[in-house]
Amino acid sequence: MTDGLPETADAHARREAEVRHLLNGFEEELADWAEAARARGPLEKHQSQIESAVRVIAGALEQLRSLPDAERHRKAPELVLDLHHLWDFFRTKLTVRHIPRYQRFLAVADELAWSVYDPVRRAAAMARPGLREPPLTFLSRHPVPFAAARGSDFEELLTSGKQRTLAGRRASGYLPFPVIGIPWSASHHLPALLAVAHETGHHIEDDFGLAEPLRTRLREHAGLPAERIDVWEPWLGEVFADVCATLACGEAYVRTLADALAATPVTAHATGDYPPPRLRLLVCRAALITAGAHVPPDLPGAIDPDDEEAPAVVNALIGVGFRELGGASLASLIGLRNSTQLTEASRRLCTGLRTKRNDVPGVLAAAALAFLDAPDAYDVQAVGMRAQNEALSLVPKGPRAASATEKLLVARDSAAGLALFGLLDADASES
Structure with a gap:
């Protein structure tokens, strides 16, 4: 009524x-x-x-x-x-x-x-x-x-x-x-897809209770003065996500990120969530070194005293395993396998061949490197579409386990x- x-x-x-x-x-x-x-x-x-x-x-x-x-x-x-x-x-x-x-x-x-x-x-x-x-x-x-x-x-x-x-x-x-x-x-631009690995890093931190352990590691193991700990702590979520993406996609993520940062207006970098662009890339570089992956040449830009903090922070965050992950290290869980083969895999894509990789992150990383190194060949050989098809051919049938x-x-x-x-x-x- x-x-x-x-x-x-x-x-x-x-x-x-x-x-x-x-x-x-x-x-x-x-x-x-x-x-x-x-x-x-x-x-x-x-x-x-x-x-x-x-x-x-x-x-x-x-x-x-x-x-x-x-x-x-x-x-x-x-x-x-x-x-x-x-x-x-x-x-x-x-x-x-x-x-x-x-x-x-x-x-x-x-x-x-x-x-x-x-x-x-x-x-x-x-x-x-x-x-x-x-x-x-x-x-x-x-x-x-x-x-x-x-x-x-x-x-x-x-x-x-x-x-x-x-x-x-x-x-x-x-x-x-x-x-x-x-x-x-x-x-419409497959290399941009590597950012998904970064966003997945945020979900790993959230879902598996890593936020407080990461803060503890930063405070107790980075060896930085207290005032610098206070500077790094607000960046921690984005730093961890960058580390995850770097481990998962290797140098392809680092170089793709460098291009994205170079194309972004300077004012867009002025946020409390991220380190300055150069320091952010140094974090990724340190993660590559920790994982034993191929490291691209030195970064452009003037050397800054704070540069040395990036390796210390990365080592503090992922240098040892996580109790929350059964003691496993992050690199052992999500690190890109056979990262030294990426260059050859990207060359194969640029000549119309398959990468011969058996992992989706590896195929996508190879495609991103193909674009970074030879954008014209990337287009002529339809690398983006072919890499998508190759990646999907690796996906097993059936639902994902939850x-x-x-x-x-x-x-x-x-x-x-x-x-x-x-x-x-x-x-x-x-x-």
Whole structure:
């Protein structure tokens, strides 16, 4: 019953049918997405991500369906709209994967993220069971790549529009798996994809509880004066992400980053999150040395006394294994294998041959080096497209493993769905 005209029996029946359509239709859509994610389905690589998101939304719908008739009739239109708006965050990122051009690029991006993330996930499995869905990459209007953490507020990433209610905005803190945004323009330039390894580094820090251990290592093992520790500490997240990307993609990431930094306006470097450009590249160089990888020539620019801090910081951060990762070192988990063969692999690409690599990061790193060393041959030999195809040929069939502890995942997502409904319902009751 509303504050307006009294509801007739016919109107009540129509409202009941309308609410039934809203709920049934949404549940059928969720079931369709779950079916597409099953083994041998078109989205089987996203099974754990889709199942997690579906459980959260379906849990909220179940709570809505269980309300008394009158309350359900009154609240359903707005609450279903809010849930659709939240689900659209996932829907749009999955739908674009049905477009062949973007499906191929995003499949490669997902596989690069998985190649960096999964070894760490497996090493941390004993300490952190019940996880982890891998990061989902997506194309974004944001001008630079970015990472949004599991469980973070993704309200700013939702599409703006008149349908978004206050309740829906308040309920956007339930991101069930990490995501990585990639500029749409990057889908036409494969070397830009190496930034995904950097963003995956952020998720490794977040998901596996490395933030405090990294701060402790910086303070206790870098050997820097206290005032310099205070300077480096705000940079730590970006430094660690650069180290991860360097270990995973070798000199290709360092040289690609150097080009990106050179093309960026000087004012854009004035941020508290990153070291100055030269120092940032020296961090990557130190990571290459730590991993025993090929190191490019000395960096351009004037030598600065602070240059010597970069190797000390990198050694402090990754010189020894992490207790949180079963004692494994980061280089042993995600370090690029056979990095000395990258030059030959890039030359093969530029002559129309396959790289002969058996790892996705290696193929993509070789493609980036091919562009850096011979951009004309890169275009003539269609290296970008061929490297994507080669990388995808290395991906095994079947869903990606998420966790052996399925009950923990279900309980986690069910609790999130219940909490999500509680927040939406409370706001709807106040309106």
